[in-house]
Amino acid sequence: MNYYRLFLLLLLGGLSQLTYAQKKVLFKVAFAPDKTYKTTMTNLTDMEMMVKGDSAMIAQITAGGMKLPIMMQMHQDVATTTKTGTLRADKKIPLTITYDKLSITQSVNGQENTQNANPFANAVIEGTTMGDGKIAIDTIKGVTDEALKAALRQMVNGIQASIKFPENELKIGDSFDQELPMNLPIPQADMKMTLLTKYTLKEIRGNKAIFDLKQNITMDMSIQDTNKGKGIGTGTGAMIFDIDKKIAEQSNSDIQFQFEFGVSGMTMSANCKAKTNVKIDVE
Template sequence: MKKVCLLALLCLAVGQLKAQKAIVFKVKYLPNHEYKMAVSMGMKIDATLKGDQSLIDKLNAEGITQPVSVNFQFGMHADTKTGAVSSDNMIPLNMEVRVDSLSVIANGKQAPIPPNISEKSAKIVGRAGLDGLSMMIDSVAGKKTNDSTQKNMKQMMSLFQKQIKFPEKGLKPGESFTQTMPLNIPIGKDSTNKIHMDYSITYKLISVAGGKAYFDVVPNFSMNFAIKTMNISMSGTGLGKMIYSIKDNFPLSNNGNFNLDIKVTSDKLNVDGKAVVTTNSNTMIN
């Protein structure tokens, strides 16, 4: 009986040592794989309007009374296929992004959405490095990209794919790290206006089991941009969960909830609002 107990204690100790072993994580594409990502986002905004009374009266006449309540729902897919490693140690990739659904309801009324919105897709051809960090975008919708487009596309794809730059050292359960992702994305034809975004995420490794790593995710978000005479700013934080596949070097799911403060200022109308945002991203890898 004593031998059995001693053996059980020894196995438990070995198991605990293995559980505490640090794991080096990295997000990267693998050659000859297919990634099917489904992304959805929901946003519920409650806001009050101040400013030009004639404009507010016009909105009231159209049924947009205060407080304004807006429900936004969005869904999309991104399918990526990778090829064999080329002579320059890059992995060719072909991505197709398409919108599945888009709905905006203001004070119970459905906003008009073009019926063919879900029929459009963007095709992106590029290459990814074996290190998981370098990426080149060769063409978008069949058109070659210049340096400026390259930079903007890589920034947007990095945010969209939620690519994570894990620390070089390994992580043990209970340890965390923070990634910052500042973005400056031009908007408009002349690119004089830009969306400035500061986005940081703290990832905490909770556990490792069955070839998967489970993380708590705490984002902090701020964004501001101007459109003509209108300035828009948003900031907030939230809590999420991420499941990472160790063998695939890729997140399988990344879901969370945000609470945002929204301010819009213009020469005629000011908006103060709060929003609750729910995001879901799930990837199937073959």
């Protein structure tokens, strides 16, 4: 009797897996009205930087107290709150975004520095969404510095571009690619990065969809038209998407990155490792 019960359980389990494998889902990112979305992000970065060049220049650097190779670690914590209002007659949902926490702890060759002052503490981003995950910023209050406003706009735009699902339905085993170009505003420099991510739907558990992530990174950098640099990297990760709430409630990535660039007659090269975890709670 126990044998037949076990056989029945295995059969039902197999049929359940087959049903999930055949199930197709149309994934959409969206904000619901009258909700609060609390996002927390943690980033851990380790970097080892080497400097090569004329021996006299290297001696000058080390004479100033700098040890080679340069060992850097960074721990960044970010917390934001997005509040949506009631759906209006024009089908738009008003929302506000605040940056509740922005702290960075950085260590260079053992010398640690912590920055807990949040430059966006007083900022309130006001805008609207059509419920499709896209945000139209109307105004930014509490900040007068135009550079900080530009940084806030870029961060909000980056959130919107983080994942775009295809228009067609997906089933287990299906994948799609997303290319995210990034131009980083570095003074007197032109830095372009491209992040290519392949999302593969691995499993559906109830209303949760689990995706595997594979990433490729390329970088081109020039400083004052004379100094050039390049970088490449790869990464892996996972994402849990709530189908009912239409949000990526949890994601993580583990990236390895190498870059090299020339500056002032020297060549600087680095190996980087970065781990990022993002979680979104809906209230």
